[in-house]
Amino acid sequence: MSLLRFIPELPLLRRELTELSARKRTYVIRFFGAILLLGWVVSVMHNIIQSTVGGIAGFPAAQRAQAMLGMGGQVIQSIVPSLFHCVQILMPAIVCGSIAMEKERNTLGTLFVTRLSPLTIVLEKFGSRLIPMFTFLLLTFPLLAFTYSLGGVDKQFVFTAAWLLILECMCYAAVGLLCSAWFGTTVSAFIGSYVACGVFVIITQVIRFRFFSPFCIWELVFSRFQEVHGPMVAWKDTVADYAALDPEWGLLTGCLWLSVPSLLFVAGCLGLTRVLLFRRAFVGQSSFILRLFRRIDKFFNDLNNRTTGGVVLLQDKESLPAFDPVAWRERTKKSLGKARYLIRILVLLEGPVLFLCLLSITMTADSNTDGLRVLLGVVWGLALLVIMVKASTVVSAERSRETLDALLSTPISSSQLLREKVQGMRRMMVILATPILTVHLTLVVMYASVGGGFLGGAQSLNLILYFISATLATATLMHTVAWLSVLAGLRSTTQAKSVAFAVMLIGTWVFVSYVFLGPPYASPYARSSEYASAAMRDSAIFRCVFRHDGWICANEGLLSSFAGGHRYGYSMIWHYFDEDSGSAAFVVFVVALLHIGWLFGIRYLVLKLAPWLLNRRDESGSPEMYGRRLPHLADGTPVLPYTEFTADIQRYRG
């Protein structure tokens, strides 16, 4: 009993964990998360075991089982990176709402008037988000136990990996908490967290201070092929020294030393969060981007007034909605809808992309497009993030601002409401598609100029076809993601939940694409005639149809005939089609049709489910049509015919 006195009560941590345990969705998310995580881990294990034991497939079972012994270490080394990536993906999402949600509910002020110190609040919030992540990671324990039983597992490796995973959780949680304290809404904190974590990773990679990032420490210490630059040599030597001094625990001690900068980074983030907790406690909850644009507007207007005396060449037109009010509001009143704001975003995005594309054309020899592929991935990632957040919150934003009921009590049908919402996002999609298409255009130019001169005839036609197909693929994929995100956000009561659902839905699709469908191309190291077999070709087409990036993969086939397809993995799909441009165009056509079909199918599903998900009925007919009978008297006379009302409405509408 006397010892219990020294254990702090931690009321906030207790409340957060109680809330978490009381929510049904905690268990649903954990269940599906566990299935995905375990599915991934099992597939990794399966691949390793297959590659090792597969060679003795004809041998007796006992002999095959024997061959698996001692493979535990190899399996664990393959699993651990997945766990790091899992933390990188989930942790910002878990943490971003911790303080921002208190601001949204106006409950942060009530915490301040209690005897909890700001640092206690920060630490308890920090702990309340770390514990669920740790419990999630614990789900892999049964598999790790199985792997351990295979033998060959290095104890140092397991403990070091566990420590670095904990450290990774702490780093990402600290960054997420900082963003949560800075931003006024969970959605802006969500975006901010991912951007901040991305910047943090890029910085640690670029400036080579890899010891800041626990995953990089793991890579540094364990990867045989890891390049070591500049100051890192000293660190690696330190680890090696420790390992030499103490063969059993030296590696772990070395990792602990390398972790000091990460721990300092966590402490710094938490300290800054403590400061921001008060300063940003009552920050406005209006759109961050809108406020930013208004400030920029004010700056440029003042500048214009001073320099030109207020000359305005293009004046904003103030319009009023005629027939599609919801789309009108999305287009003319939202920060991501107004033309002048979108032009600024375009300049911001397109400038660096254009620069890198021009650099790639002028500097890269022999049409090496690897850099452009990375750039394409980055602009696609950004576009998908923005579309997901925007589309998933179109309804939940109305719900959380308590404007949805007023809208739903008007005669606008649920499907019209959603159609107009997505229609209002099109301008934004065009802006986001521009850098993507710029990269595609650059690819076309680079492939067209292979061999020093531009190609002509049928080959040029193929490149044009590629660009058209890429444009259509971009539009289709963006709309598919938008409709799926709308679906994910229809039931959610808060914007944070809707974004989380959308991320889960799209993330699951991407994850399933990678894990269960695999790449739609053969390994460059496994090119052989058997890969060009009909079965493999069918498998490739199947994968292209169901993968999130299937159409983009199929498009690559159109490019690969111009410059060695082996340069880029996607283009390996080409080898399934006998390097025949005609069959590639046909495959692209089929995949395109099916992907467009997917889009319309998803759109139809969302519109069909919309009334149910919005908790509303859209029926408009006689009650009998829907199996309802209005009250009637014994003689069969309807009690309240009221047909004159319908006639009134018709007259009123002219």
Next chain:
Amino acid sequence: MNISSTTAAALKKHQDPSAKPLAICVRDLRVSYGKFDAVKGINLDIPEGEVFGFIGPNGAGKSSTFRVLATLQPKFRGMALVCGLDVLSQAQQVRDVMGFVPDFFGVYEDLTSLEYLHFFAAAYKLPVSRRKATIDDVLTLTDMTHKANSPVDGLSRGMKQRLALARVLLHDPKVLLLDEPSSGLDPRARIEMRELLKALREMGKTILISSHILSELSQLCTRIGIIELGQMVAQGSLNDIYRQLQLMRVVHIRVENPSDELYARVCSIPGVGEVEQQIDRWAIRLHEEETSIADLHQSLVDAKARLTMFQPEAMDMETAFMKLTEGKTA
């Protein structure tokens, strides 16, 4: 749907050509959220042009009933008609004849009042040619003309409620569903809101209004319904309810000559149900339909009671509410 003979009789009354048709008709309405029953079999008959006050403690089921009538609650049992249109199978037509002001007012922070009204005019599919004139009319009616170009976000709560009323008047609905329109308003804004609602009543609108401010409803409503724990406790005109409650009106008296004999004489007065002897007074429970207050006074004098106090308990909406409800909340 088969209906009981009582309901049929009640409805048949409204089949009478001379009687006003029902603008709202609710039969055995039941709304449940999981295992919790929010509304447990409510019946409502509101003829055209009536202002019906819906009173009840928080969590009594008022807002659930409003949401059913506003076509925003598709899961319910029973029947709900607005202007004879079924809220389930004719939801779109119901939205044409009904205007709903919820108990909260969310704002589109990016719109001005005028843009807000144009937005909803388009949502209600008003003909473009008539839109400007209609918006001008509702702005004038709600005295919002001077705030037409003000951002909605910057309006006071009273102004926002007026704007909400202006919004639901755009399509000239027959029925208005107002869920606590005066909630959180300052006294001036409340009085202005009440005057506005009176003007709407004059225009012949059928209004179903809920409020916690009972005195306000008593000035505005032609009939009221008191709901508690999802059940209608009382329904009728104010006089009906008062009369119903006055069946056992309490009259406090103080006499100079209290005695057992006098007590027995008072108990034997026709209409007196019970006489409770308190420290300084007697509390008489009186059946008013048998004996009026004046007659009781006369009977007490005739019974040789030397009265120093004769105080019938005041009957008002608040008393009625307190008497009819037990203070239970969900």
